Amino acid sequence: MISRSTIDRVYETARVEEVIGDFVNLKKSGSNFKGLSPFTDERTPSFMVSPVKQIWKDFSSGKGGNVVAFLMEHEHFTYPEAIRYLAKKYQIEIEETQQTDQEKEKASERESMMLVTEFASSYYEKTLWESEQGKAIGLSYFKERGFSDQTIRTFALGYNPDSWDALTNAALEEGYQLEFLEKTGLTIVKDPREPGGETRKFDRFKGRVMFPIRSLSGRILGFGGRTLSSDKKVAKYLNSPESDIYHKSKVLYGIYLAKKAIAKEDVCYLVEGYTDVIQMHQSGIENVVASSGTALTPEQIRLIRRLTSNIVVLFDGDAAGLRASLRGIDLILEEGMNVRVCSFPEGEDPDSFARKNTREGIEAYLAENAQDFIQFKTTLLTREAANDPIKRAETIRDIVSSISRIPDRIKREVYIQECASLMNISEDVLFNTLAQMGRKQQQEAARKPAPQPPMEVMRTAQADKVSVHDVHEREILKILLQYGSEKVQFTEYVQTENSEGELELMPREEQRTVSEKIFLDLQEDEIEFSNPKFRNLYAELIRELVNNEAFRVDSWIKGLDEEQGALVSDLIMQETLHELHGWERKDIYVKPKEADIELRLTQTVLSMRMQLIHDLISEMTQKGEEEQPALEVEDLIQVKDYIGLKTRLAQYNDLVIKEFQ
Structure with a gap:
C-alpha cells in the first residue's frame, strides 16, 4: 500500500499541464491550455487544461478530472499505478509495504x-x-x-x-x-x-x-x-x-523518448526501423519514431497528431522503398496533417547517414532535401512514366487522388494549383477530375449500408428536454466552485411596514461570503436540488467551504470519486471552452466575470424562486383539475397570492415575467 503522505506529496508536486503535456500538444489559450482530444478523433481542439484549478476537461468525450484521473483514463492505470508513475516523474520516494504473493495474484x-x-x-x-x-x-x-x-x-x-x-x-x-x-x-x-x-x-x-x-x-x-x-x-x-x-498498429517505436522533442520542434520524423531511430537520436535528432516494421496505420498517425501536425517521412535511397511509401503518405493526408518527404542518397538509410554526419549536417540535409508530397510524387511517378502519355495521365490521376484525401478545402486548391504548374496541365481539368473523384467517393459511401445501432441506442439518441432545475443547479455549483470563499457586498430585500401600514421590500447592504449567501437563500425558501448528482456535490461543497476558509478546488478534487471529479471539471471548464481572450492587445477591455458575482448569483437565486412558485401554482391547478371541477376559494386565494408574489419579485428586479416551459 502507498502511504497517505506519499500520495499527498504527489498531488502537491504534480502539475496537470506538465503531465498531460507529455501526451498531448497543448497550446496556451488565455489562462488555460487547449489541445486535440487524446480520446477521440477530432480535428478542432476541444481538450482543455486549467493550471490554476489543476483539472482537465475533454468536451469531445465528456471525460474530465484531475491529473490522476487523466492517467487512469488515458493509460488505463489503476489508482496506485498512476501515483507510482507521477512519483517516478517527479522523483518522489514512494513509501509502501512490499507486496505479498497473495497481493500479486490479485493484481489485474x-x-x-x-x-x-x-x-x-x-x-x-x-x-x-x-x-x-x-x-x-x-x-x-x-x-x-x-x-x-x-x-x-x-x-x-x-x-x-x-x-x-x-x-x-x-x-x-x-x-x-x-x-x-x-x-x-x-x-x-x-x-x-x-x-x-x-x-x-x-x-x-x-x-x-x-x-x-x-x-x-x-x-x-x-x-x-x-x-x-x-x-x-x-x-x-x-x-x-x-x-x-x-497492439503493433497503435504503437510507434521511440515515441516515449521522442514526445517532448516532437512537441518542442513541432515536427516528427518518421523512419522505418529500430536502428534508424536510435542512430538519429544519438546524433541529436530526438524527434524521430518508427512504425516498428509494420505498414503505417491511421492509429499511429493519430498518435503523432496529438503532439504535432507536421510529419517528415524519411526513406532509404532505393526506388522500391520509395514506391511502397506512397500509401502511407495518403493516410497521413487523410488525417489532415502536413506531410513532407525526404529520401537519402542511394545506398544510404537514416541509420547509416546519421552515423556519418553530425547533427548540424543532418539538419541541413533534411532542410534542403525535404519536399512536399506533390513534388515528391511528381518526381517519382514522372520518372517512371518517362515519355509515355498514358502513364503520364495515370500519374496525374494518382496525384489528384492523393489531393482528394485532404480534408481541408483550401489546402486542396493550393495543391491542385501546384500540381498544374509542375505537370503543365490546366487547373480546370484537375479541378474537374477532383470533383469526379469526390462524387465517386460519395456514391460509394452511399451504397454502403449504414450500420444500424441497437434499439436502446436509438431511443437514447433523441435529445432530452433541458431541465430548468438542472440549469439552475449547475449555475449554483459553478458559482460555488469559482467564488465560494469570496466576500461580496450583496443587496438584501427586507419586508417592512411603511407609514401607511403596508408591507413592502426595502433594500439593505450586507457583506457575506458567496457560499453563505447561497446556503442561507436556499435554506430560507427550503429549496432542494432535484438532480441527485448535483445534490450530493452541493452538500459536500458547502460542507468544505464552511469548514475550510482556505478552500482550493485543486486540493479538494483529489478526495472526490471519479464521477464527481469529472462533474467538477465539467462545471468549471464549460465556461472556458469558447472564452475569448487577448482583447487588451487591441485596446478592448472586457469586464471580468468576477465583477458581476452579485448580479449573477442574485439572478440565479431569483430564477430558482420564480421556478419554485411556478411549480407550486402548477401543482395546485393540476390537483384541482384531477380532484374536482374547480378549486376551492382558499386555494384560489393562495394561487392569487403566489402570482402576486411572482409579480413583485419581478418588479423589484426589473424582470419581464416569462412562463417556464
Whole structure:
C-alpha cells in the first residue's frame, strides 16, 4: 500500500499541464491550455487544461478530472499505478509495504502482463551487460552499429541468451506466472508430446538482441528481437505477438523518448526501423519514431497528431522503398496533417547517414532535401512514366487522388494549383477530375449500408428536454466552485411596514461570503436540488467551504470519486471552452466575470424562486383539475397570492415575467 503522505506529496508536486503535456500538444489559450482530444478523433481542439484549478476537461468525450484521473483514463492505470508513475516523474520516494504473493495474484491481468514485460526488459539488460555471452555477442553487435554505452542504456537495449528457456526459468523463479509469460508472447508453451508428459516451454526471443517497445507513458508493451544468426531460415526480426497490452498498429517505436522533442520542434520524423531511430537520436535528432516494421496505420498517425501536425517521412535511397511509401503518405493526408518527404542518397538509410554526419549536417540535409508530397510524387511517378502519355495521365490521376484525401478545402486548391504548374496541365481539368473523384467517393459511401445501432441506442439518441432545475443547479455549483470563499457586498430585500401600514421590500447592504449567501437563500425558501448528482456535490461543497476558509478546488478534487471529479471539471471548464481572450492587445477591455458575482448569483437565486412558485401554482391547478371541477376559494386565494408574489419579485428586479416551459 502507498502511504497517505506519499500520495499527498504527489498531488502537491504534480502539475496537470506538465503531465498531460507529455501526451498531448497543448497550446496556451488565455489562462488555460487547449489541445486535440487524446480520446477521440477530432480535428478542432476541444481538450482543455486549467493550471490554476489543476483539472482537465475533454468536451469531445465528456471525460474530465484531475491529473490522476487523466492517467487512469488515458493509460488505463489503476489508482496506485498512476501515483507510482507521477512519483517516478517527479522523483518522489514512494513509501509502501512490499507486496505479498497473495497481493500479486490479485493484481489485474493487464497489470500482471506489464509486470512480466518490465521484468523481461530488466533481465535482457542485465544479461547484455553482465553475462559473458551477452557482452561477447549482444554488446559487441550494438557497438559495431556505432551505439554508445549511454545510448544503449537510454533505449534499454538487451540480449536474450541462446538458450531454450533462460528467460522463462528466471521469471518463474522470481514468482511470475507462466500464464502471463505466455500471454505476453515472451514464452511459447506447447502441450506434452505424450499423455502425462511435461509441458514444454521455450523463449520466443532465443539468441536475439532485444529492443523494448514502450507506450507514450514509458511502460513496456512488447519487444522487437533481431537474430544474429546467419541461418536464412530464421526470421531476421521478430516482434511480440498481439496481446491485451501490445497492439503493433497503435504503437510507434521511440515515441516515449521522442514526445517532448516532437512537441518542442513541432515536427516528427518518421523512419522505418529500430536502428534508424536510435542512430538519429544519438546524433541529436530526438524527434524521430518508427512504425516498428509494420505498414503505417491511421492509429499511429493519430498518435503523432496529438503532439504535432507536421510529419517528415524519411526513406532509404532505393526506388522500391520509395514506391511502397506512397500509401502511407495518403493516410497521413487523410488525417489532415502536413506531410513532407525526404529520401537519402542511394545506398544510404537514416541509420547509416546519421552515423556519418553530425547533427548540424543532418539538419541541413533534411532542410534542403525535404519536399512536399506533390513534388515528391511528381518526381517519382514522372520518372517512371518517362515519355509515355498514358502513364503520364495515370500519374496525374494518382496525384489528384492523393489531393482528394485532404480534408481541408483550401489546402486542396493550393495543391491542385501546384500540381498544374509542375505537370503543365490546366487547373480546370484537375479541378474537374477532383470533383469526379469526390462524387465517386460519395456514391460509394452511399451504397454502403449504414450500420444500424441497437434499439436502446436509438431511443437514447433523441435529445432530452433541458431541465430548468438542472440549469439552475449547475449555475449554483459553478458559482460555488469559482467564488465560494469570496466576500461580496450583496443587496438584501427586507419586508417592512411603511407609514401607511403596508408591507413592502426595502433594500439593505450586507457583506457575506458567496457560499453563505447561497446556503442561507436556499435554506430560507427550503429549496432542494432535484438532480441527485448535483445534490450530493452541493452538500459536500458547502460542507468544505464552511469548514475550510482556505478552500482550493485543486486540493479538494483529489478526495472526490471519479464521477464527481469529472462533474467538477465539467462545471468549471464549460465556461472556458469558447472564452475569448487577448482583447487588451487591441485596446478592448472586457469586464471580468468576477465583477458581476452579485448580479449573477442574485439572478440565479431569483430564477430558482420564480421556478419554485411556478411549480407550486402548477401543482395546485393540476390537483384541482384531477380532484374536482374547480378549486376551492382558499386555494384560489393562495394561487392569487403566489402570482402576486411572482409579480413583485419581478418588479423589484426589473424582470419581464416569462412562463417556464
